[in-house]
Amino acid sequence: MNARITLAVALRVLTQLRRDHRTLAMLLVLPCVLMSLFWWMFQDSPAPIFDRLGPGLLALFPFIIMFLVTSVTTLRERASGTLERLLSMPMGKLDFLLGYAVAFGLVAAVQSGLAVALSVGLLGLDVSGPGWLLVVVAMADAVLGTALGLFVSAFAQTEFQAVQFMPAVVIPQLLLCGLFVPRDRLPALLEAISDVLPLSYAVDAMTSLVVTTQTIEVWRDLGVVAGCSLVVLALGAATLRRRTP
Amino acid sequence: MPTMSDVVVEISDLHVVRGGTPVLAGLDLTLDQGVVGLLGPSGCGKSTLLRSLVGVQEVRSGSVTVFGLPAGSPGLRTRVGYVTQSASVYDDLSVAENLRFFADVLGAGPEATARAVDLVELGDQRDQVVGRLSGGQRSRVSLAVALLQAPDLLVLDEPTVGLDPVLRRDLWGLFHRLADAGACVLVSSHVMDEAERCDRLLLMRAGQIIADGTPAEIKARTGTTDIESAFLSLVQS
Numbered sequence: 001m002n003a004r005i006t007l008a009v010a011l012r013v014l015t016q017l018r019r020d021h022r023t024l025a026m027l028l029v030l031p032c033v034l035m036s037l038f039w040w041m042f043q044d045s046p047a048p049i050f051d052r053l054g055p056g057l058l059a060l061f062p063f064i065i066m067f068l069v070t071s072v073t074t075l076r077e078r079a080s081g082t083l084e085r086l087l088s089m090p091m092g093k094l095d096f097l098l099g100y101a102v103a104f105g106l107v108a109a110v111q112s113g114l115a116v117a118l119s120v121g122l123l124g125l126d127v128s129g130p131g132w133l134l135v136v137v138a139m140a141d142a143v144l145g146t147a148l149g150l151f152v153s154a155f156a157q158t159e160f161q162a163v164q165f166m167p168a169v170v171i172p173q174l175l176l177c178g179l180f181v182p183r184d185r186l187p188a189l190l191e192a193i194s195d196v197l198p199l200s201y202a203v204d205a206m207t208s209l210v211v212t213t214q215t216i217e218v219w220r221d222l223g224v225v226a227g228c229s230l231v232v233l234a235l236g237a238a239t240l241r242r243r244t245p
Numbered sequence: 246m247p248t249m250s251d252v253v254v255e256i257s258d259l260h261v262v263r264g265g266t267p268v269l270a271g272l273d274l275t276l277d278q279g280v281v282g283l284l285g286p287s288g289c290g291k292s293t294l295l296r297s298l299v300g301v302q303e304v305r306s307g308s309v310t311v312f313g314l315p316a317g318s319p320g321l322r323t324r325v326g327y328v329t330q331s332a333s334v335y336d337d338l339s340v341a342e343n344l345r346f347f348a349d350v351l352g353a354g355p356e357a358t359a360r361a362v363d364l365v366e367l368g369d370q371r372d373q374v375v376g377r378l379s380g381g382q383r384s385r386v387s388l389a390v391a392l393l394q395a396p397d398l399l400v401l402d403e404p405t406v407g408l409d410p411v412l413r414r415d416l417w418g419l420f421h422r423l424a425d426a427g428a429c430v431l432v433s434s435h436v437m438d439e440a441e442r443c444d445r446l447l448l449m450r451a452g453q454i455i456a457d458g459t460p461a462e463i464k465a466r467t468g469t470t471d472i473e474s475a476f477l478s479l480v481q482s
Contacts, residue, residue: 008349016337019374081333085390088299089350090322242317243303245263 002095009099010106013073017107023069027107031061031115039123054125055206056179058115058134062108062142063199064170070100070149071162078153084244093237097150101143101233108142109135129209133218137209140225141202147232154239173199178207198228251312253277253398253429254298259307261293268293269452271307276431280417280424282440283433284472285449291433292330294449295400298431299327311398323351326396330403332387336376340367340386343375347390361389364419366412381407388416399423399430405439417442440472448476455479 017024038057042049077083086096116134119125127134148169156162176186176194183194183204194200205221208214254276261269268290283291296302297309300317309316311325334343344358362371365385370378375386388404399420405413417439420430424444432443440446441460448456448463456463456479460472467475 004352005350008346011349012335012338012342012346015342016335019337080336081329081331082335084301085327085329085333086350088301088317088322088325088327089347090319090352091350243301245303 001092001098002090005091005095006099006102009096010102013100013103014106016073017103027065027069028111028114031065031111032118034061035115035119035123039119050123051126051210052207053179054119054123055127055134055210056177056203058112058119058138059141059199059202059206060174060177060179061115062112062138063145063202064166064174065111066104066108066142066145067149067170068163068166070104070146071153071156071165072159074100074150074153075156075159075162083240087240087242093240094233096240097147097233097236100150101146101229104146105139105143108139111142112138125210127210128213129215129218133215134206134209137202137205137218137222137225140205140222140229141199144198144202144225144229144232147229147236150236151232151239154236170199173197176200177203179203198225201225201228251277253312254431255308255310256297257308259294259297259309260305261290261297261302262305263293267452269297272452272454274447274454276429278424278427278429279444280420280430280432280442281445281447282443283431283447283449284437284440284476285433285435287435289449290452291435291449292402295327295402295431295433298398299325299400301327321398323394324397326391326394326399328384328388328391328399328401328404332375332383334375334383334386334390336383337374339372339374340378340389341371343386344389344393348393351394353393357393361392364392365389366415381409381412384408385412392419395423395426395428397428399428401430401432403433403435405432405434405436437471437473437476446472448472448479450476450480 035057038054039050112135116131120127120131152165152169153162156165176190176197177199183191183200186194201221201224205218208217252275256272256274259269259272260267272294285291293302297304298311298316311321314320340362344361348358362368365388367382367385367389370382375383384404391399405416420432424430443460446458446460446463447454463472463475464470467478469475469478
């Protein structure tokens with residue numbers, strides 16, 4: 001572990017993003033557009049569905065987007081030889097992974113800051129808890145997505161394969177996280193599965209922030225998400241090999 | 246700094262298998278200070294041998310030590326410079342941004358970045374994005390990364406492919422200056438006309454080193470006047 005190297009990786013990833021105007025625009029604008037579309041869908045419905053499902057969606061964007069972005073960028077590092085070069089230098093595996101997590105966590109902060117401001121300010125989402133905590137939860141979700149993306153990129157040989165991991169890793173979590181059917185109303189086995197999927201806690205954290213001012217459960221859920229991210233980052237570190245065949 | 250007599254690399258009975266095929270089968274080699282050329286056709290195992298030296302190649306058996314430490318040891322990572330065959334730099338960053346990043350990783354200062362840019366003569370391109378440079382310019386950026394620290398062992402996989410003859414001459418001059426300062430510079434090439442520029446030559450074919458000596462020695466031993474003919478005569482005998 002070396003703070004200088006971690007910071008260098010994070011700055012480099014951010015510089016690369018800054019040069020890629022199209023990706024940057026998509027990262028920042030797309031969640032706002034989708035949030036607005038979601039709000040619009042329920043304009044004519046009498047039940048407050050936007051208030052119930054909106055927060056979960058705020059948890060999903062950073063998770064899914066960072067998962068995709070990271071799995072493709074890391075794969076590119078593996079394929080271009082830059083990862084091999086870095087690992088032949090005094091670069092710790094965790095420095096590399098944490099650098100990515102820091103960079104994408106910061107992007108997620110800006111991304112969710114915009115999406116939360118839009119949802120609360122313009123679309124009338126009622127948030128009982130503190131708004132800044134919504135952004136913190138979103139950052140944790142982004143780091144979780146980054147960690148999972150780094151991990152699965154080890155099992156893909158091409159960018160095409162890497163993208164296919166999205167439906168495999170993300171969609172089951174999306175279906176079981178409580179957005180479609182509240183988790184306590186799932187069949188027992190599926191409820192047990194949803195209890196071990198990290199995205200469930202991310203969505204729970206967002207939802208409780210909206211419905212109650214009690215933040216103790218939010219912090220507990222946040223702890224679970226952060227813990228899972230650390231475990232997956234450690235697994236990801238194990239897949240980074242200095243020596244390759 | 247290693248002295249003239251120091252052994253830089255010691256390889257004994259190295260076996261490497263890639264994709265089920267033995268690439269190196271019981272290779273022995275000792276390297277010390279100087280510019281060493283590793284010459285042989287594509288696919289003969291040059292890159293695999295270089296990767297083993299740097300410690301990024303999975304080896305089946307045998308030992309590779311560099312400055313007395315197992316290849317790839319943490320203590321070697323600032324002493325060994327490695328340039329892969331394809332440019333391992335970030336295409337979406339500028340020349341200067343690439344070098345600054347790798348310099349930060351290595352703990353080298355801004356003056357190292359400026360010096361590396363000058364050494365590969367990319368001063369005019371320093372703020373251009375690498376992806377828009379020519380192939381030769383991209384490989385020079387990759388070479389510049391290895392020159393950020395003055396490495397004690399510099400491993401270069403085909404670094405002069407596609408370069409302008411003037412720059413090629415200058416780079417060979419640079420390799421010799423590094424060697425004169427005590428470094429071991431191992432350069433692979435499939436172009437036989439680069440052989441004459443080396444202090445010592447290793448001719449490689451099908452995973453074996455078939456000749457080892459100064460260019461003059463190899464030519465004298467085979468009774469030929471150029472390395473290409475020497476290579477042919479060694480293969481046919």
